[in-house]
Amino acid sequence: MGERFYPDRFLKQVMPKSFYTQGLVSKNFSLQKGAISAMNRARLATGRPIDKTVYDVLLQYKAKYKDLIAAEDFGKAQAFEAAVGGENLLRQRIEQAVVFDKIQDLKAKHKGEFYRWMPSSAENPDPQHGLLYGKIFRVGEGDKEGNMPGERYGCQCGIEWLGEEEVLMYSSQEKAFLGHISQNITIKTDALYENAIKHNFQNNNLTVNFGKLPSKTVRKIEKQTGESLKGFVFKMDGESVFHALSGHGEYKEIESGQVVIDKKRLRLIPHIVWKFDRVSLENKKNGMRRLKFQKKIGHHFTEIVTIGKKKKHLLFKTFYGKQ
Numbered sequence: 001m002g003e004r005f006y007p008d009r010f011l012k013q014v015m016p017k018s019f020y021t022q023g024l025v026s027k028n029f030s031l032q033k034g035a036i037s038a039m040n041r042a043r044l045a046t047g048r049p050i051d052k053t054v055y056d057v058l059l060q061y062k063a064k065y066k067d068l069i070a071a072e073d074f075g076k077a078q079a080f081e082a083a084v085g086g087e088n089l090l091r092q093r094i095e096q097a098v099v100f101d102k103i104q105d106l107k108a109k110h111k112g113e114f115y116r117w118m119p120s121s122a123e124n125p126d127p128q129h130g131l132l133y134g135k136i137f138r139v140g141e142g143d144k145e146g147n148m149p150g151e152r153y154g155c156q157c158g159i160e161w162l163g164e165e166e167v168l169m170y171s172s173q174e175k176a177f178l179g180h181i182s183q184n185i186t187i188k189t190d191a192l193y194e195n196a197i198k199h200n201f202q203n204n205n206l207t208v209n210f211g212k213l214p215s216k217t218v219r220k221i222e223k224q225t226g227e228s229l230k231g232f233v234f235k236m237d238g239e240s241v242f243h244a245l246s247g248h249g250e251y252k253e254i255e256s257g258q259v260v261i262d263k264k265r266l267r268l269i270p271h272i273v274w275k276f277d278r279v280s281l282e283n284k285k286n287g288m289r290r291l292k293f294q295k296k297i298g299h300h301f302t303e304i305v306t307i308g309k310k311k312k313h314l315l316f317k318t319f320y321g322k323q
């Protein structure tokens with residue numbers, strides 16, 4: 001289990017008690033010295049400008065005060081009390097700014113790693129965020145707007161830091177298997193990876209040929225599916241690789257138990273066709289035929305390829321793994 005961060009627990013740790021007991025607003029609608037020093041202490045990083053939303057609240061208080069004075073319903077002292085109320089809004093804004101800054105620091109510290117979205121401690125949690133509980137993201141990614149827990153106003157969702165190791169978790173079998181993959185295959189799949197990262201869907205027309213299926217593989221496929229693939233080659237194209245990476249890989253939320261497809265794991269793809277445990281034939285409605293290869297290398301990997309009879313090729317479609 002990774003280290004966790006919860007906005008409410010963090011605030012309890014860092015905000016001085018006086019922040020909740022003393023007044024925060026001075027008579028001229030600026031922040032009291034005590035409030036500023038509490039903020040700076042909590043924010044750790046000195047020299048960061050105070051969040052604009054905090055000043056917006058002060059302006060809001062001031063406008064309300066002026067209205068009350070203009071309406072002549074209140075004396076100055078009364079109007080001030082009524083305008084700032086319990087200072088709750090200001091406290092919330094300051095807390096939010098403190099949490100936001102802390103998350104920016106943590107993002108820098110955990111750059112390139114993964115985290116799990118943890119449930120909110122709010123009384124009325126956002127149902128949209130509720131859908132993200134337990135899911136794994138790369139640091140810097142998160143909800144639809146790209147917010148991580150605690151970044152959006154009012155969000156009290158938590159973070160469990162997972163590091164890179166913990167999510168990628170190469171099993172010992174997988175490490176051994178990867179160690180035996182030829183340089184020739186590595187160069188080709190790495191090129192597909194770089195291409196997918198660079199082009200996404202635009203002009204992504206790289207196709208790589210991995211050569212003829214070994215005769216042993218051809219015999220094994222025929223035995224298990226009845227498909228005769230003598231002389232067939234195996235190919236992968238950039239767009240399918242991008243799909244595999246974006247659906248199950250480094251760009252998107254990861255369901256629990258799902259394996260992250262990264263650059264190294266792409267190298268398994270040709271080898272799984274060569275040395276699968278099981279294969280089955282899938283007939284699609286449009287007459288297309290596909291093979292589903294399965295292999296256990298620590299995790300349970302599944303790979304789908306399309307059979308192209310005319311061109312005598314197997315074309316890579318997608319790839320995923322489960323723990």
Ligand SMILES: [Zn+2]
Pocket residue numbers: 120126129149150155156157
């Ligand atoms: Zn939230």
